[in-house]
Amino acid sequence: MASEKIILSxxxxxxxxxxxxxxxxGVGYPGTPSTEVLEHxxxxxxxxxxxxxxxxxxxxxxxxxxxxxxTIVTMKHVGLNVxxxxxxxxxxxxxxxxxxxxxxxxxxxxxxxxxxxxxxxxKAAKLPMLxxxxxxxxxxxxxxxxxxxxxxxIPVMLRxxxxxxxxxxxxxxxxxxEQPKVFDFELAVKERVMVPAxxxxxxxxxxDKMKQIAASAEANVLAQKETGSADLGIICSGISYQxxxxxxxxxxVLKLGLTWPLLIEPVKEFVSGVKRCVVVEEGDKFLxxxxxxxxxxxxxxxxxxxxxxLSVSRVKKLVAGDTTPEPAAAPxxxxxxxxxxPHRKSFEGLRDxxxxxxxxxxxxxxxxxxPFNAMHTTVCMGASIGVxxxxxxxxxxxxxxxxxSVIGDSTFMHSGLTGVAEMVYNxxxxxxxxxxxxxxxxxxxxxxxxxxxxxxxxxxxxNQINIEAVCRAMGVDHVDVIDTTVEHERYMALVKERxxxxxxxxxxxxxxxxxxxxxxxxxxxxxxx
Amino acid sequence: xxxxxxxxLFAGIGGQGIIxxxxxxxxxxxxCGFDVKKSEIHGMSQRGGSVSGDVRFGExxxxxxxxxxxxxxxxxxxxxxxxxxxxxxxxxxxxLTPAVLGxxxxxxxxxxxxxxxxxxxxxxxxxxxxxxxxxxxxxxxxEINIAAFERGEASVK
Numbered sequence: 073m074a075s076e077k078i079i080l081s082x083x084x085x086x087x088x089x090x091x092x093x094x095x096x097x098g099v100g101y102p103g104t105p106s107t108e109v110l111e112h113x114x115x116x117x118x119x120x121x122x123x124x125x126x127x128x129x130x131x132x133x134x135x136x137x138x139x140x141x142x143t144i145v146t147m148k149h150v151g152l153n154v155x156x157x158x159x160x161x162x163x164x165x166x167x168x169x170x171x172x173x174x175x176x177x178x179x180x181x182x183x184x185x186x187x188x189x190x191x192x193x194x195k196a197a198k199l200p201m202l203x204x205x206x207x208x209x210x211x212x213x214x215x216x217x218x219x220x221x222x223x224x225x226i227p228v229m230l231r232x233x234x235x236x237x238x239x240x241x242x243x244x245x246x247x248x249x250e251q252p253k254v255f256d257f258e259l260a261v262k263e264r265v266m267v268p269a270x271x272x273x274x275x276x277x278x279x280d281k282m283k284q285i286a287a288s289a290e291a292n293v294l295a296q297k298e299t300g301s302a303d304l305g306i307i308c309s310g311i312s313y314q315x316x317x318x319x320x321x322x323x324x325v326l327k328l329g330l331t332w333p334l335l336i337e338p339v340k341e342f343v344s345g346v347k348r349c350v351v352v353e354e355g356d357k358f359l360x361x362x363x364x365x366x367x368x369x370x371x372x373x374x375x376x377x378x379x380x381x382l383s384v385s386r387v388k389k390l391v392a393g394d395t396t397p398e399p400a401a402a403p404x405x406x407x408x409x410x411x412x413x414p415h416r417k418s419f420e421g422l423r424d425x426x427x428x429x430x431x432x433x434x435x436x437x438x439x440x441x442x443p444f445n446a447m448h449t450t451v452c453m454g455a456s457i458g459v460x461x462x463x464x465x466x467x468x469x470x471x472x473x474x475x476x477s478v479i480g481d482s483t484f485m486h487s488g489l490t491g492v493a494e495m496v497y498n499x500x501x502x503x504x505x506x507x508x509x510x511x512x513x514x515x516x517x518x519x520x521x522x523x524x525x526x527x528x529x530x531x532x533x534x535n536q537i538n539i540e541a542v543c544r545a546m547g548v549d550h551v552d553v554i555d556t557t558v559e560h561e562r563y564m565a566l567v568k569e570r571x572x573x574x575x576x577x578x579x580x581x582x583x584x585x586x587x588x589x590x591x592x593x594x595x596x597x598x599x600x601x
Numbered sequence: 602x603x604x605x606x607x608x609x610l611f612a613g614i615g616g617q618g619i620i621x622x623x624x625x626x627x628x629x630x631x632x633c634g635f636d637v638k639k640s641e642i643h644g645m646s647q648r649g650g651s652v653s654g655d656v657r658f659g660e661x662x663x664x665x666x667x668x669x670x671x672x673x674x675x676x677x678x679x680x681x682x683x684x685x686x687x688x689x690x691x692x693x694x695x696x697l698t699p700a701v702l703g704x705x706x707x708x709x710x711x712x713x714x715x716x717x718x719x720x721x722x723x724x725x726x727x728x729x730x731x732x733x734x735x736x737x738x739x740x741x742x743x744e745i746n747i748a749a750f751e752r753g754e755a756s757v758k
Contacts, residue, residue: 079631079639206638206665239665240627240639317663384668399669404651404685405614 080243082236085207086144086174087112088243089214093170094250096141097121099129101486102517103148104183105237106176110146111520114530119252122514122522122529125453125486126151130158130173137167137227138264140255142218144230149177149190150452154487160197162227164274165264166281169255170221172214173199174230176237179354180381183516185433185452187379189355194229194332195362198278200285201229201332202294203310207241213294213329215247220290224281231331233354235311235381286333294329295338305346306391307339307359307370312352315387331359336366343368350391354382409438414583415509417556418478419444421564422507427476427571428467430460432488434480435516435585436509453483457491457506464500473571477506481539482514482522489542495576496547503549503574505567510539511585519591531595540580549575556581606659608667609719612686613678615649618712622676623654625716625733630658632729640665651685674722676715695722702756710749717753727754 080088087109090098098113098120100106110120123129126147133145147155152175159173175193178184194201202217204210210232217228262270285291304323308316313327326342328335343349350371351360360372376395377386386398409416419439422429423446431437431447432455440447449459460477467475479488488508495504514520521527526536543551550570556563563581570577609626613619623639630637635658655667672689675696683696690696697718699711707714713734720730734750735743 079627079637235640235665238641240624240637241662241665242631242637311665314663314665318668383666384664399688401688402685404653405649405681407615407650410649 076245077242078245079240080207080211081108081238081240082204082207082210082232083108083238084112085210085243086214086230086232087116087118088245089211089247090144090172091116091118092245092247092249093142093215093218094252095119095144096169096252096254097132097136098144098146099123099132100146100174101126101129101151102482102514102520103151103176104517105178105234106146106148106151106174106232107517107520108237109144109174110529113144120529122520124523126155127157130155130162133171133173134158134162134165134167137169137171137221138165139257140169141252142170144172144174144214146174147176148184149175149188150184150186151175152190152193153188154453156193156197159193159199159227161266163197163199163278164266164271166225166274166277167221167227168225168258168260170218171227172217172221172230173227174232177231177233177355179233182234185450187355189358190229190231191331191358192356194231195358198282199227199229199332200224200282200291200330201231202329203231203331204236204329205310205313205327206236207239207243209329210236211243211245216290216294220285223290224285224288226278226281226285231310233311282333286335291330291333291335292338295335296327296329297338297342298325298327299345300324302345303347304391305342305349306352307342307349307363308352309359310354312354312382312387315382315384316352319384319387320391328359334359334362334366336363336368339363339366340368343370352382352387352390406441407438408441409435409444410586412586414511414555414557414581414585415439416444417560417563418507418509418581419446421556421560421567422446422476422478425564425567425571426474427567428463428471428474430456430463430475430477432456432477432479432483433516434483434509434514436478436480437516439478447478454479454487454491457488457495460506461491461495461498461500461504464502464504469502472500472502475504476567476571477504479506479508480515481508481510481512481524482520484508484539485523485537489546492543492546492548492578499576501574503570504576505570506578507567508539508578508580510580510582511588512582513585513588515585515587519585519588543578543580548578550577551580552578553580553582555583557583606657606662607674607723608672609656609674609676609723610667610672610686610689611654611656611676611678612682613652614682615652617652617678619652619654619678622678622712622716623656625713625737626656626719627658629725629730629733630656632733633725635659636662638662638665651682653682653686674719676719678711678715697757702753705752705756707749707752710746713746714749714753717750717755718757720750721754721757
């Protein structure tokens with residue numbers, strides 16, 4: 073394919089680059105704003121699949137890399153918390169084929185429960201991290217990440233943010249498409265088996281690799297210096313670069329494409345050439361603190377800019393040290409459960425029975441809003457079960473008996489199974505009730521398939537895990553499947569009965585998402601992906 | 602520098618076709634030879650909440666987000682979003698609401714009719730617009746949308 077310009081989102085650009093690099097597999101778990109990477113990869117002919125959760129996705133990706141193949145593993149920022157266990161030790165094992173871990177941070181929390189800054193993971197796990205600032209760099213940096221991963225035999229993190237993932241701009245697709253390759257198995261026990269005797273030298277190798285990367289031409293070419301006025305120098309990365317160029321077109325700018333390991337030599341040289349140097353970054357004061365720790369004096373942002381996204385106007389204020397409150401944007405119309413959404417009746421029932429609802433992550437988190445007001449805790453994927461079991465241990469009995477866990481089908485397959493194990497094993501004296509809101513899709517992120525829908529990412533038929541059978545097999549006392557919209561009276565009676573007992577029970581509220589029904593009808597009609 | 606860039610802000614409610622309208626304008630600006638960037642927020646906004654899309658085009662565009670108060674055009678598909686976007690406009694901003702269409706009800710083609718109304722000001726090449734609409738909409742939908750575009754454009758003149 074000749075060089076060709078096209079408008080792409082950052083997510084789409086990464087997928088295009090992954091295809092060009094001949095990745096054997098793209099694997100991940102849906103999460104805004106990362107979801108479109110694998111969807112686009114599948115659409116353009118690459119192999120992409122949804123794993124039950126991010127930890128499994130990264131482990132599958134690890135195997136691809138150990139075998140010599142190339143992989144991209146995608147997740148939203150909080151997904152990396154789930155995948156952190158394999159991540160930290162993969163830094164030790166290294167890899168043969170490229171492993172690129174794409175994490176999509178969400179500063180400003182457009183659709184997330186926190187605004188954690190995943191640059192901290194690169195430092196903590198000791199892995200290189202690239203940060204594109206637009207779709208073109210998303211494409212280019214994906215290709216560079218593959219090169220660095222294979223040259224230094226180490227997983228590479230590609231950190232995007234909401235505005236890089238979802239903004240569109242013109243991309244030059246300059247790289248011809250490579251076909252995936254397969255390899256002979258190579259024994260490398262000392263590298264891949266992380267028992268202490270092998271892990272100790274592996275840790276030493278890792279620290280050495282990171283020094284080599286920091287000194288390499290591949291890394292240093294990513295530090296892009298633009299010489300302007302000597303009065304003001306700005307160090308930045310990612311989307312902040314775009315805001316800086318617009319807010320201060322006259323300033324000297326150092327854009328760090330590689331934000332970990334920190335390349336201190338280009339930073340030193342840049343700082344020595346300007347009278348004043350400010351670090352402009354979203355999220356934590358990650359770069360500023362790392363640069364200062366290396367003994368170079370730069371100005372860090374004020375605490376007021378730890379929160380939310382940056383923008384052209386906020387960057388102007390940040391550089392001016394202006395921390396006056398910003399005018400609050402007018403509140404828009406809040407999101408709500410769709411008319412006809414099956415969760416509506418499920419929540420109305422829990423509200424009318426005055427339940428204490430321990431909730432989870434998905435569309436149904438909207439059950440917390442009026443007119444339902446029927447979700448009272450939400451922490452992370454799968455937490456609905458554990459949190460409720462803990463509540464039942466610390467509340468007086470009459471309140472403990474009102475506690476219900478609510479989780480969606482995709483979230484259940486992601487991290488609800490271990491919660492059920494806890495419920496069956498360490499059963500509270502008052503028992504417990506879990507309601508699985510099974511709408512047969514991952515709805516909130518835009519209708520993705522999962523291990524219990526019976527379809528692959530590309531909509532072809534797949535094995536389907538039977539959630540009811542799994543719950544029974546785990547030893548739950550009562551498992552009922554019910555459509556809470558058409559059998560509402562029975563649902564109400566059942567919830568009352570289960571809460572009054574000391575048994576551990578599951579009610580599977582099963583009715584497909586109305587948007588999923590439309591999607592399937594369109595798919596069956598057109599057969600299109 | 603920044604006035605070499607045209608800023609168009611689209612706003613509406615999830616399901617009204619805001620994202621498609623902003624995608625079409627982006628592609629249009631690209632085909633007309635401009636640098637272009639488009640930004641939007643997905644996620645919870647898909648569930649009937651407010652949705653907005655920023656399109657910026659010109660010789661060179663950096664930030665994908667329109668700075669507060671710098672929208673040259675505000676195109677809303679739902680009247681109540683004018684208030685939501687008030688911090689994005691200035692006294693020179695051209696505000697286009699479905700009211701500009703008068704008694705013309707474009708139904709599902711509201712987003713395309715409003716692109717027509719917008720083009721009364723932008724004056725981008727109509728043949729390129731029509732080519733783009735024909736690529737995007739199939740069969741008779743293409744002609745319905747081209748008609749909606751023309752009615753929208755004519756209603757502003």
